[in-house]
Amino acid sequence: MTQLAEETPTQEKKTLGFWIYLMTDCVLFAALFATFAVLRGSTFGGPSGHDIFDLQFVLIETMILLTSSFTAGLAILGAGRGFKKQTLFWLVITFLLGAAFLTLELSEFSKLAAEGNGWTHSAFLSSYFTLVGTHGLHIAIGLLWLFVMIFRLWRFKFKKTDINRLALFGLFWHFLDVIWIFIFSIVYLIGGMA
Amino acid sequence: MFNNIQQLIFGRLTASDFVHDPIMAGAGFAMIGALVLAIIGLTYFKKWKWLWRTWITSLDPKKIGVMYILVSVVMLLRGLADALLLRTQQATDVSGGLLTSDHFQQIFSAHGSIMIFFVAMGIIFGIFNLIIPTQIGARDVAFPFLNSVSFWLFAAGMILINAPLIVGEFSAAGWLAYPPLSELQFSPGVGVDYWIWSLQIAGIGSLLSGINFFVTIIKMRAPGMKMMMMPIFVWSALASLVLVMFAFPILTATLGMLSLDRLLGMHFFTATAGGNPMLYINLIWAWGHPEVYILVLPAFGIFSEVVATFSGKKLFGYKSMVVALAAITFLSFTVWLHHFFTMGAGADVNTFFGIMTMIIAIPTGVKVFNWIFTMYRGRVRFTTPMLWFMGFIVTFTLGGLTGVLMSVPAADFQFHNSLFLVAHFHTMIVGGVLFGAFAGFAYWFPKFTGYTLNEKLGKYAFWFWIVGFLLAFGPLYILGFMGATRRLDHYDPSLGWQGLFVVAGVGVLIICVGVFFQILQLIYSIIHRNKNRVGSDPWNGRTLEWSISSPPKEYNFAVIPTVTTRDAFWESKKSNHAHTEVPKYEDIWVPKNSGAGVIVGAFALAFGIAVIWHIWWLLIVGLVGVIVTLIIRLTNDDTEEKITAAQLAHHEGVKAV
Numbered sequence: 123m124t125q126l127a128e129e130t131p132t133q134e135k136k137t138l139g140f141w142i143y144l145m146t147d148c149v150l151f152a153a154l155f156a157t158f159a160v161l162r163g164s165t166f167g168g169p170s171g172h173d174i175f176d177l178q179f180v181l182i183e184t185m186i187l188l189t190s191s192f193t194a195g196l197a198i199l200g201a202g203r204g205f206k207k208q209t210l211f212w213l214v215i216t217f218l219l220g221a222a223f224l225t226l227e228l229s230e231f232s233k234l235a236a237e238g239n240g241w242t243h244s245a246f247l248s249s250y251f252t253l254v255g256t257h258g259l260h261i262a263i264g265l266l267w268l269f270v271m272i273f274r275l276w277r278f279k280f281k282k283t284d285i286n287r288l289a290l291f292g293l294f295w296h297f298l299d300v301i302w303i304f305i306f307s308i309v310y311l312i313g314g315m316a
Numbered sequence: 317m318f319n320n321i322q323q324l325i326f327g328r329l330t331a332s333d334f335v336h337d338p339i340m341a342g343a344g345f346a347m348i349g350a351l352v353l354a355i356i357g358l359t360y361f362k363k364w365k366w367l368w369r370t371w372i373t374s375l376d377p378k379k380i381g382v383m384y385i386l387v388s389v390v391m392l393l394r395g396l397a398d399a400l401l402l403r404t405q406q407a408t409d410v411s412g413g414l415l416t417s418d419h420f421q422q423i424f425s426a427h428g429s430i431m432i433f434f435v436a437m438g439i440i441f442g443i444f445n446l447i448i449p450t451q452i453g454a455r456d457v458a459f460p461f462l463n464s465v466s467f468w469l470f471a472a473g474m475i476l477i478n479a480p481l482i483v484g485e486f487s488a489a490g491w492l493a494y495p496p497l498s499e500l501q502f503s504p505g506v507g508v509d510y511w512i513w514s515l516q517i518a519g520i521g522s523l524l525s526g527i528n529f530f531v532t533i534i535k536m537r538a539p540g541m542k543m544m545m546m547p548i549f550v551w552s553a554l555a556s557l558v559l560v561m562f563a564f565p566i567l568t569a570t571l572g573m574l575s576l577d578r579l580l581g582m583h584f585f586t587a588t589a590g591g592n593p594m595l596y597i598n599l600i601w602a603w604g605h606p607e608v609y610i611l612v613l614p615a616f617g618i619f620s621e622v623v624a625t626f627s628g629k630k631l632f633g634y635k636s637m638v639v640a641l642a643a644i645t646f647l648s649f650t651v652w653l654h655h656f657f658t659m660g661a662g663a664d665v666n667t668f669f670g671i672m673t674m675i676i677a678i679p680t681g682v683k684v685f686n687w688i689f690t691m692y693r694g695r696v697r698f699t700t701p702m703l704w705f706m707g708f709i710v711t712f713t714l715g716g717l718t719g720v721l722m723s724v725p726a727a728d729f730q731f732h733n734s735l736f737l738v739a740h741f742h743t744m745i746v747g748g749v750l751f752g753a754f755a756g757f758a759y760w761f762p763k764f765t766g767y768t769l770n771e772k773l774g775k776y777a778f779w780f781w782i783v784g785f786l787l788a789f790g791p792l793y794i795l796g797f798m799g800a801t802r803r804l805d806h807y808d809p810s811l812g813w814q815g816l817f818v819v820a821g822v823g824v825l826i827i828c829v830g831v832f833f834q835i836l837q838l839i840y841s842i843i844h845r846n847k848n849r850v851g852s853d854p855w856n857g858r859t860l861e862w863s864i865s866s867p868p869k870e871y872n873f874a875v876i877p878t879v880t881t882r883d884a885f886w887e888s889k890k891s892n893h894a895h896t897e898v899p900k901y902e903d904i905w906v907p908k909n910s911g912a913g914v915i916v917g918a919f920a921l922a923f924g925i926a927v928i929w930h931i932w933w934l935l936i937v938g939l940v941g942v943i944v945t946l947i948i949r950l951t952n953d954d955t956e957e958k959i960t961a962a963q964l965a966h967h968e969g970v971k972a973v
């Protein structure tokens with residue numbers, strides 16, 4: 123029940139704050155990327171990236187995540203025009219794609235662990251699991267957020283504040299896409315070279 | 317079977333973890349005693365509701381600021397007690413000393429971590445809460461609820477770092493917990509975990525605060541206040557906040573990796589399996605060097621305000637101050653390697669970082685000259701804040717010079733890890749950050765209470781502090797030259813160091829007298845407050861916080877002022893037509909109280925205890941608790957309440973008529 127005139131500045135503050143949060147998250151990832159770059163060669167006699175990465179599999183993951191970013195964009199477009207059904211539909215699709223991505227990532231992790239290439243094996247593997255896993259953790263948080271939003275949109279009336287939250291979610295989800303592109307190129311493409 | 321169940325419920329916590337040696341047990345009992353007393357007192361005087369309503373659930377940054385400062389003061393006493401023990405040990409070592417090596421190591425680790433994270437950080441965030449909104453002409457911070465979460469995360473971290481006095485042990489790996497010593501192999505106990513999680517939880521709070529205040533400054537300045545019209549303290553805060561935003565995520569990542577090593581058997585920084593301890597040291601100082609500027613830049617800001625006000629002049633070289641702040645902010649990310657020239661990065665790398673370190677001294681020097689020129693031909697009033705400022709100029713110049721000495725890599729091979737270094741950084745951090753906080757405390761105290769502190773007792777406190785300080789740290793420079801390394805729990809009597817250590821010990825005792833006078837001053841001033849009542853502007857101030865009532869109302873400004881110049885309040889006093897207009901009140905919105913902040917803090921504390929002691933069920937409780945509380949709060953749209961124009965006029969009427 124905020125005063126109407128206050129609402130625009132409030133939303134502006136939130137948007138700026140959220141951008142800054144994303145920037146700090148970028149710094150966090152930068153630290154993890156730097157760590158990966160330093161420890162990439164420290165395989166301690168174990169496998170290197172070249173031995174364990176399956177680029178085709180990662181490409182599928184990438185496609186799924188990029189598509190989910192696109193569907194999230196469609197949902198936000200719909201919300202801006204007040205199309206509730208359309209918004210809900212695309213949000214659910216986004217959720218499913220995100221969940222599929224996370225499932226694939228976890229199956230890749232458990233496959234590696236089952237083959238004896240878990241994170242305790244070498245510094246390289248530790249940094250690999252941590253960097254990719256931190257991105258996965260963000261995706262999981264994003265899914266939780268998405269779930270709460272879908273639930274609220276489905277149960278309650280469509281409010282201005284909901285649309286604002288949706289816009290922030292969009293930023294978050296696109297941001298995770300960008301981080302993933304870096305993971306794809308630095309960890310899998312460069313890190314996977316012989 | 318019994319063992320399994322016990323482990324399921326209590327993790328690695330056992331009854332024997334509560335057994336401590338007499339000194340720690342004494343401190344632990346004192347803490348519990350104080351807590352019990354507080355609880356009895358609150359119950360007896362029926363103050364629980366009051367505590368909950370006016371403080372714990374408050375989203376008013378002024379309340380939150382006071383709570384930050386309260387915690388920091390208590391932690392300062394704890395840190396000082398630690399320092400006293402360290403000094404006693406070194407002064408009496410020839411006759412055996414009173415501490416074991418292990419206990420000595422825990423104490424210096426606790427002293428350093430507490431002083432940096434829970435004294436210095438607490439003080440600056442407390443001051444940010446109190447001063448930033450009032451100086452920029454705002455009613456609140458950008459995200460009031462987030463502010464409360466930040467504070468309670470800070471409080472949770474504070475509880476975790478003090479808990480080892482009662483249960484378990486603290487880290488013995490120094491305030492930065494260098495691996496491989498801090499790895500499981502060499503520190504298998506809970507000590508390092510306490511250190512990691514205390515800092516991690518408090519650090520996330522700081523990061524959130526950093527974002528919050530940054531947005532506050534960017535978005536919530538009074539209409540007309542351009543960036544170059546902001547009070548210089550706000551500029552210094554802005555610089556410090558930018559550093560928080562860029563540096564703290566590195567700390568979060570680094571602590572996270574260290575704890576993954578310890579919890580999940582990873583190998584980031586271990587001595588085996590390809591781990592790289594030097595990577596940790598690079599990362600932690602990539603946060604650590606900016607951190608020292610995070611602490612000291614706001615102190616610079618405070619001194620700038622103090623010196624301008626008490627010289628009755630505008631600050632000399634405002635623009636150059638801003639440029640210097642910006643330069644320091646940028647450069648502070650380019651010098652971290654000076655903390656380990658001895659690592660063996662090679663002559664070229666060392667030279668680069670040595671030169672960068674020398675360059676960063678230049679903007680700092682510019683500021684010192686600006687302050688001195690501000691006083692020049694001013695009508696200087698030597699109040700206590702001014703005395704702290706004068707003390708600061710002396711110690712800061714001394715500390716700055718020794719810093720430049722150490723920035724020469726070849727020389728640093730001698731100074732590295734010596735008591736010379738310990739003396740240097742205490743000169744900067746005590747003489748800079750603490751003195752700055754003391755100056756700010758005396759300066760702004762009347763604004764938030766409505767009465768001044770007793771000047772005479774304040775002056776006593778200052779003189780004991782400065783003399784004690786020089787005696788406590790002067791000898792360490794000499795000892796450093798003589799080859800004494802830091803963190804020494806024993807040394808050979810034949811070295812002839814004891815005399816100087818005794819002098820240093822006496823210095824700390826004199827500092828304690830200074831602290832005693834500060835406490836006395838506070839109590840005395842509160843008791844005699846009616847004699848020292850002052851209006852809204854006791855010092856003939858220059859900036860907007862002096863234009864509102866003391867103490868300020870919850871909403872700070874009934875009518876948001878329009879700003880046209882720097883030193884807005886000073887100029888309006890000079891032109892003097894501000895008071896003639898009849899204010900036009902409008903409805904305003906203030907945040908409702910919320911208990912969600914303290915609940916998030918409590919669950920975070922539970923989470924911390926759980927990871928430290930490997931109590932997995934509690935870990936899930938903590939995590940789910942934090943998430944659910946946040947979801948409930950963040951999906952709530954009804955978080956503000958209205959103060960109508962009529963109510964506002966009523967509140968203000970009392971004052972205006």
Ligand code: HEM
Nearest residue numbers: 399402424425428431432436490491738745802803804824
């Ligand atoms: C108030 C008077 C203070 C005294 C008498 C004091 C005394 C000491 C002593 C005796 C040591 C151990 C030196 C050694 O390694 O041999 C020490 C270390 C340290 N102090 Fe202080 N200190 C004071 C204030 C502060 C403050 C305000 C801060 C920071 C805000 C601070 C931060 C540190 C740090 C980071 C260490 C290094 C701990 C380590 O070696 O891991 N001290 N101090």
Ligand SMILES: [Cu+2]
Nearest residue numbers: 605651652655
């Ligand atoms: Cu440094």
